[in-house]
Amino acid sequence: MKAVLQRASRASVTVDGQVIASFQSQNAQACGLLILLGVEEGDSEADAQYLAQKSSELRIFDDPDGKMNLSVQEAGGQIIVVSQFTLLADCKKGRRPGFTQAAKPAEGERLYLYFVDECKKRGLTVGTGKFGAHMDVDLNNSGPVTILLEARAGKSV
Numbered sequence: 001m002k003a004v005l006q007r008a009s010r011a012s013v014t015v016d017g018q019v020i021a022s023f024q025s026q027n028a029q030a031c032g033l034l035i036l037l038g039v040e041e042g043d044s045e046a047d048a049q050y051l052a053q054k055s056s057e058l059r060i061f062d063d064p065d066g067k068m069n070l071s072v073q074e075a076g077g078q079i080i081v082v083s084q085f086t087l088l089a090d091c092k093k094g095r096r097p098g099f100t101q102a103a104k105p106a107e108g109e110r111l112y113l114y115f116v117d118e119c120k121k122r123g124l125t126v127g128t129g130k131f132g133a134h135m136d137v138d139l140n141n142s143g144p145v146t147i148l149l150e151a152r153a154g155k156s157v
Contacts, residue, residue: 021127030142038087046154052118
């Protein structure tokens with residue numbers, strides 16, 4: 001399972017012309033995370049739990065002194081989670097990426113929703129994309145800060 005965390009001052013997800021999730025800071029400070037989540041064949045609930053915990057506790061938000069010492073929880077931020085199977089693209093051969101490592105849609109959606117629930121259990125306000133839909137994702141990456149997390153068997157890869 002792979003997660004790309006992008007610290008943002010604003011983010012939104014639009015499907016069919018309708019904004020289905022968004023957050024925006026009242027100032028230039030980052031106020032949330034946009035998390036792109038890719039579920040791989042063989043991933044488990046333990047992987048989702050590990051990544052949800054790591055995502056919610058990672059200290060990548062500024063404290064009053066401008067140091068990255070706060071988690072999204074401690075900063076009072078929100079998150080938006082978007083399923084993105086293209087994170088599992090295999091580009092080793094040819095020019096067209098392969099996606100055979102991505103979980104089948106039913107399992108991918110199940111673990112995506114499990115990850116979302118795990119984030120909610122940690123007290124976070126969570127918005128989501130729409131699994132399997134064409135989405136327009138907009139964000140203002142603050143920093144920029146972008147972190148790649150990977151898990152297998154409930155541990156960092």
